[in-house]
Amino acid sequence: MKTKKFTTKIFAINIAISFFFASIFITAIYFLGEEKINYYSALINSLVVNNSNETEAVYSKEAKRLIELPSYGKRFGTIKIEKIDLSLPLYHGDNLKILHYGIGHYAGSYFPGEGGSIILPGHNNVGVFNRLDELKKGDKVVIEANYGVFTYEVDSYKVVKETELDAFPIQKDEELLIMYTCYPINRSVIGRKTERYVVYAKKIGESYE
Amino acid sequence: MKKLFFVGILAALFVGTTNVSAMTEADLRKKFDETVTINGNKYAVSDGDKKLADDYLAKYEVSSDDCDYIAKKIDEAKAILTAEGQEDLTKLSESTKTKLKKLVSDVSANTSVKGTVTSGSVVILNSDGSTFAEVTSLVKQTGTERSNIAIIAGVAFVITLVGACLVVKQVKNSNN
Numbered sequence: 001m002k003t004k005k006f007t008t009k010i011f012a013i014n015i016a017i018s019f020f021f022a023s024i025f026i027t028a029i030y031f032l033g034e035e036k037i038n039y040y041s042a043l044i045n046s047l048v049v050n051n052s053n054e055t056e057a058v059y060s061k062e063a064k065r066l067i068e069l070p071s072y073g074k075r076f077g078t079i080k081i082e083k084i085d086l087s088l089p090l091y092h093g094d095n096l097k098i099l100h101y102g103i104g105h106y107a108g109s110y111f112p113g114e115g116g117s118i119i120l121p122g123h124n125n126v127g128v129f130n131r132l133d134e135l136k137k138g139d140k141v142v143i144e145a146n147y148g149v150f151t152y153e154v155d156s157y158k159v160v161k162e163t164e165l166d167a168f169p170i171q172k173d174e175e176l177l178i179m180y181t182c183y184p185i186n187r188s189v190i191g192r193k194t195e196r197y198v199v200y201a202k203k204i205g206e207s208y209e
Numbered sequence: 210m211k212k213l214f215f216v217g218i219l220a221a222l223f224v225g226t227t228n229v230s231a232m233t234e235a236d237l238r239k240k241f242d243e244t245v246t247i248n249g250n251k252y253a254v255s256d257g258d259k260k261l262a263d264d265y266l267a268k269y270e271v272s273s274d275d276c277d278y279i280a281k282k283i284d285e286a287k288a289i290l291t292a293e294g295q296e297d298l299t300k301l302s303e304s305t306k307t308k309l310k311k312l313v314s315d316v317s318a319n320t321s322v323k324g325t326v327t328s329g330s331v332v333i334l335n336s337d338g339s340t341f342a343e344v345t346s347l348v349k350q351t352g353t354e355r356s357n358i359a360i361i362a363g364v365a366f367v368i369t370l371v372g373a374c375l376v377v378k379q380v381k382n383s384n385n
Contacts, residue, residue, distance in 0.1 A: 007381060071339065072339070072343070094349050095330075095349075106347060107261060107264075108257025108261045108344075109260065110260070124351060163348075165348070170255075171256070
């Protein structure tokens with residue numbers, strides 16, 4: 001009985017001490033090696049993603065719109081930004097699960113080639129949109145969809161509050177790529193971020209071969 | 210003009226209010242531009258949700274019977290919102306949200322327009338049950354802090370348990 005009480009007491013004390021030191025140790029490792037951890041997480045995700053099948057979207061050049069949409073949650077192309085060494089799969093839909101695997105597409109916006117706003121959210125992880133703020137006016141963004149290749153040129157960028165919906169206009173006057181991620185992009189803010197870094201790019205070319 | 214935040218409900222309902230074969234595209238646009246007035250403030254379906262509705266109607270035709278049923282549910286939705294009188298549609302009472310969710314369930318059960326309400330979104334379904342679209346807020350959370358803190362806490366907890374068990378085992382061995 002005495003041994004059992006002693007053992008239980010030892011166990012409880014060690015739980016508290018071990019958790020304290022383990023937390024400090026892991027937190028230190030995380031903050032010292034955050035970039036490496038995020039890089040390899042993104043690498044693993046991209047390996048998973050590159051094995052997924054693309055869904056067929058059907059585009060009508062006459063109507064300048066998709067007549068068969070990609071399936072929700074499925075990949076329909078790749079987004080490439082040479083300036084920041086980015087090449088990621090592009091998915092239709094933007095729920096949290098989809099954003100784990102690549103760049104999402106807000107389903108209430110238009111698709112490349114439809115002549116309207118195309119809204120693409122991405123996490124601010126290493127290997128995803130963590131370098132979005134390095135893009136300047138004139139930088140190129142290429143979307144390779146399964147129905148065509150579209151080239152955009154960065155026109156402007158800004159930081160907005162997440163509630164400023166006017167910064168994400170759904171319009172069809174011109175084809176406008178709107179990419180965004182949580183801001184600040186670095187790790188100095190703890191908890192939920194209420195600002196977004198938004199980059200606007202206008203279409204300068206397309207190819208349907 | 211304010212935009213409806215709880216638009217998932219109304220977008221799903223608006224989708225089915227037209228008999229595509231009877232209405233022109235201009236009639237359709239007018240329908241989506243209709244507003245709800247709450248305490249003198251006008252609310253409208255967001256442009257993103259109108260686009261979703263357009264895409265749905267381009268894919269599926271809705272019968273006139275279904276249109277009539279859904280039109281009645283839209284009137285009920287407007288009455289519920291007006292009765293609550295809450296101008297900030299992100300702060301609707303739980304009872305109002307429950308009533309609105311029931312309208313979506315009614316439409317889904319009694320018409321060809323299928324949808325479900327989940328935490329934070331309305332999921333519009335294809336005829337085969339797969340997801341056509343999730344209707345949620347436009348701007349998503351794209352940071353990673355919460356998941357990383359969870360990882361840190363989880364790893365620390367596992368290390369703690371392993372360490373504590375090893376110590377207990379050592380104590381038992383030394384007592385024996």
